[in-house]
Structures are given as C-alpha cells and as structure tokens.
Amino acid sequence: MSTTQSERLRGLLEPLVSAADLDLEEIEVSRAGRRRMLRIIVDSDEGVELDACAELSRAISEKLDETDVMGEGEYVLEVSSPGADRPLTQHRHYVRATGRLVKLQLNADGAVEELVARIVEVDxxxxxxxxxGVKGRKPKARRVAFDDIAKARVEIEFSRKDKQGDKDEKEEEA
Incomplete structure (x- = not known):
C-alpha cells in the first residue's frame, strides 16, 4: 500500500473508529486474487465486540463508497480486533495486557534475553x-524499561482463572 493511500485511508477512517470509541491499530491492503483485501484492525481497553466490528464495517463501507481512496477495482473489507498473538508495540498495548502473561525479548547491555512474566503494573x-516461580519457588518481581524491550507478545493461557473469579469462588465457599 502506498504511503499516500495509507495516509488517506487513515485520515478517512480514524474519525469513524474514534466515534465508535475504538482505537485504529492497523490498516493493511493486500492482494487476494484479482481483488484487494482491506483489513482494518481496531481495539479498545474493554476489547471489541463482534457487533461493534459489524457496525463499524458498515460505516466504513459507506464512507469508502463516497470516496475514490480504494480506486475503481473490487476489494473485500474486513474489520476485526487484533489477534491474541499480536505484538505489543505501544504503551496502551501493555496497559491492556496488565495481569496477563507476556513473553519479552530484551536487549539490555548488548545481550539478548527472553523472559516470560506477568505484567503487574505499567507506567x-x-x-x-x-x-x-519454578518448582515451588516464590515468584520474583522485576522492573523492565521500555527501552530494553525488543519484542513482546501476550502468552495464551488456557487454564488461568481470572483472579477476581477466584476471589468470588472463595467468598461463596465461606
């Protein structure tokens, strides 16, 4: 996607996404056979409901039909939330991942270190x-500066219970 098209799309779509109380994370135009694929990724602190994606998709489709930003050719529009394996690249991504397990690749003092840890707080x-902790050892606290993070992703936890849910269950048992 050309920089000009990217800038025009962002300028056109950002107000629509903001009006839906969402953040515009990514715009991607790619080829899918003879058609082009326009993929819009949106997110919010509360996550994104399927209905919100569908409503935003209709609004974006109407707005694109009013302009020539996609040109004359056919295209497919996809509006979705980021996948679970999306890299954490912006401050708000880390804030949204508070309480989650993350895999970090750190570049500190010229050395590369991989670390899996839970985000407790973000500033x-x-x-x-x-x-x-491993093998019965207690968990350790650690501070990591943003400047030392080369890559970061949320780790998928299938068996983790929400801490609030655990607390509610214990209160019910009492």
Missing amino acids: DEGLDLEIP
Missing part, C-alpha cells in the same frame, strides 16, 4: 513484572 518508563 511511562516501563513495566513491573512478576516472574513465575
């Missing part, structure tokens, strides 16, 4: 993490 300079 403007970095992350407070809890590194899970």
Whole structure:
C-alpha cells in the first residue's frame, strides 16, 4: 500500500473508529486474487465486540463508497480486533495486557534475553513484572524499561482463572 493511500485511508477512517470509541491499530491492503483485501484492525481497553466490528464495517463501507481512496477495482473489507498473538508495540498495548502473561525479548547491555512474566503494573518508563516461580519457588518481581524491550507478545493461557473469579469462588465457599 502506498504511503499516500495509507495516509488517506487513515485520515478517512480514524474519525469513524474514534466515534465508535475504538482505537485504529492497523490498516493493511493486500492482494487476494484479482481483488484487494482491506483489513482494518481496531481495539479498545474493554476489547471489541463482534457487533461493534459489524457496525463499524458498515460505516466504513459507506464512507469508502463516497470516496475514490480504494480506486475503481473490487476489494473485500474486513474489520476485526487484533489477534491474541499480536505484538505489543505501544504503551496502551501493555496497559491492556496488565495481569496477563507476556513473553519479552530484551536487549539490555548488548545481550539478548527472553523472559516470560506477568505484567503487574505499567507506567511511562516501563513495566513491573512478576516472574513465575519454578518448582515451588516464590515468584520474583522485576522492573523492565521500555527501552530494553525488543519484542513482546501476550502468552495464551488456557487454564488461568481470572483472579477476581477466584476471589468470588472463595467468598461463596465461606
């Protein structure tokens, strides 16, 4: 996608996405056979409901039909939330991942280190993490500066219970 088309699409779509109380994370135009695929990725602090994606898709489709930003050729429009394996690249991504387990690739002092830890708190300079204990050992606290993070992704946890849910279950048993 050309920079000009990207800028025009972002300028056109950002107000629609903001009006839906969502953040525009990514715009991608790619080829799908003879057609083009326009993929819009949106997110919010509360996540994105399927109905919100469908409503936004209709609004975006109407707006695109009023302009020539996609040109004359056919295209397929897809509006969705980011996948679970999306990289954490912006401050708001880390804030949204608070409480989640993340895999970090750190570049500190010229060395590369991989770390899996839970985000406890996020501020403007970095992350407070809890590194899970192994073989009965207690978890460790660690501070990581944003400048030291080369890559970060949320780790999928299938068996993790929400801490609030655990608390509610214990209160019901009492």
